[in-house]
Amino acid sequence: MVKVTNNGGGVKELKVLQNGKRQEVDYSDLLRMSKTGQYAMKTFDLNLIPGNNDISVTAFSNGEIESSQADVKVLYSGVQKTSDCYLVCIGIQ
Numbered sequence: 001m002v003k004v005t006n007n008g009g010g011v012k013e014l015k016v017l018q019n020g021k022r023q024e025v026d027y028s029d030l031l032r033m034s035k036t037g038q039y040a041m042k043t044f045d046l047n048l049i050p051g052n053n054d055i056s057v058t059a060f061s062n063g064e065i066e067s068s069q070a071d072v073k074v075l076y077s078g079v080q081k082t083s084d085c086y087l088v089c090i091g092i093q
Helices: 028-032
Strands: 002-005 013-018 021-023 039-042 051-060 070-076
Touching: 028 039
Parallel strands: none
Antiparallel strands: 002 039, 013 021, 013 051, 051 070
16 A cells, blocks of 8 residues: 655656566546645555565656655565365276
């Protein structure tokens, strides 16, 4: 979850990077923040890869000024492997 605050310049764009690659997220609701001090809590889904995931978020104002970057590191061990074993045995004499 990311808190995005309008500090007077509006919010034009939200940039999310996962391991250096830009991820598409919907930020259309942030464009309506017109008053200084307004904020929104933004959530988004990312497909994590096994191992380290470096996630960084920045926002751009209407004047193309980029905010400071917020970073988080997520260690994902992957989906636990499970297996099912089915046996069908038929004996004919």
